[in-house]
Amino acid sequence: MTLYDMSESIRQTNAWMGSTTKAFWSNPAFSMTMSPFPSLFAAWGEVTERAFEKVAEKPSWGIESVVSKDRDYPVTKNIDLQLPFCDLIHFAAARNRPVTRKVLLVAPMSGHYATLCRKTVVSLLPNCDVYVTEWKNARDVPLSAGKFDVEDYTKYVVQFMKHLGEDVHVIAVCQPVPLTLVATAMLAEDDSSPNPRTLTLIGGPVDPDANPTEVTDFGNRVTMGQLEHSVITPVGFAFPGVGRKVYPGAMQLASFMAMNAGTHAKAFLNQIGAVARGEASDLDKHNKFYDEYLAVMDMPAEFYLSTVERVFKTREVARNAFTIDGEHVDISKITETAVKIVEGGRDDISAPGQCLAALDLLPNLPDSMKEHFVAPEAGHYGIFSGSAWRNDIRPAVLNFIDAHNGASKKSTKVTKLKTS
Structure with a gap:
């Protein structure tokens, strides 16, 4: 349960880091410089915050x-x-x-x-x-x-x-x-x-x-004992299912993304560039896909x-x-x-x-x-x-x-x- 809560703390910390970076480098004072780095740092913060927030967010059906x-x-x-x-x-x-x-x-x-x-x-x-x-x-x-x-x-x-x-x-x-x-x-x-x-x-x-x-x-490549030991953990104290053994969504997501790590890395780098250039939007192709893809459940x-x-x-x-x-x-x-x-x-x-x-x-x-x-x-x-x-x-x-x-x-x- 401690490991589960620690994982959730890491997620929240990364979301906070993204939010803080975005807020700091979006300060109007940096607009006085000709350097592209403030906008890139702010874009990294925005993309990072959104990604880690979506991991813990259940998507809406949105069918009206x-x-x-x-x-x-x-x-x-x-x-x-x-x-x-x-x-x-x-x-x-x-x-x-x-x-x-x-x-x-x-x-x-x-x-x-x-x-x-x-x-x-x-x-x-x-x-x-x-x-x-x-x-x-x-x-x-x-x-x-x-x-x-x-x-x-x-x-x-x-x-x-x-x-x-x-x-x-x-x-x-x-x-x-x-x-x-x-x-x-x-x-x-x-x-x-x-x-x-x-x-x-x-x-x-x-x-x-x-x-x-x-x-x-x-x-066929792993034993049941290996699987249970490596991916199963009890739910932490912050959730109604405290103590229930689960295969955590965050761990599943890491496995999904590892299968095509290069593709995902390129997609996020491109999105940071798009945000920095002011070309991204809340419902652009990247966000529509990853808002759903990153939302995982145990x-x-x-x-x-x-x-x-x-x-x-x-x-x-x-x-x-x-x-x-x-x-x-x-x-x-x-x-x-x-x-x-x-x-x-x-x-x-x-x-x-x-x-x-x-x-x-x-x-x-x-x-x-x-x-x-x-x-x-x-x-x-x-x-x-x-x-x-x-x-x-x-x-x-x-x-x-x-x-x-x-x-x-x-x-x-x-x-x-x-x-x-």
Whole structure:
């Protein structure tokens, strides 16, 4: 806990140093010199302060309206179901006519907040009512809430699906893909529960060994003991979750950035120059990206460790050997939910083939209820939030939903996307 609090103190100190440097070198007295250094020092302070402040700040969804058919519709956001580790939030646009598509977007719990899928939500709102899993920062969850591992995560997804009923269409992005597949199988085995109409799995590691990447092969390069010793720490005294063991967001961020350290260093140097020249703005490309990228959350230790061990090391989902409370969940029982796989040809996190492995686990699902879509030029982020998603993947997913929605052909037209 002392180490955790020390890490937070270092973050606050760096933010303070940035703020102080900015204030000092922005003094009008320095404008009397011809030297470029005062403006560069002030710019360094501004960029440094912003970066370290964003690490501890939960981003806002900022979705107030959408434009559909040249009309602007206000959007409301409400908590539909509240659980200790996650809120199910509902975005709905106040349209003249209701839509027939109800979508559950299972957002990743992999270090960043669910707002990483903001653009995905915005793009779906003109055509769908959208529900999103907003996972909570583990440091804010008291120890009294108990543990949270991959089995608990899967049970949460099952509970959300049951809550939304049989007419829900589920879209899972990246990390939750294998566990959402298991959750769907649990509903398929339960005759008293409705099955989702469709399940769209986007860029997730169903079988990490199908096409290993540096990220998905990480679990094979370390032992569980090494992992627990090196990255797990209790939450410090300044937070509601004091004493809870977590994989700290700051440590995850350091790992993310180390993978492309040169690229990130160049981006921040360029931003310092832009600020010094007066060319930067609050919502420029750099700030929009890094405000989201730097905002990280702690993961429960048991969730992180059980994910590495059961999804990546022993490949329980890939082998159809996953168990919940000691009971085997048979993925092949999925027979009523149509399944679409989406992959990016340039995905360097969950490479093509890892997500496609899900279809091999569904021998009893008719071929007419299986689809596979590859965006050849899309990277990992692009398959759910970039131009590949907007232009190619989103229309294909909506058409897939409509094909299995039980709706009339008249109501299946996909609205041309515009957002405010």
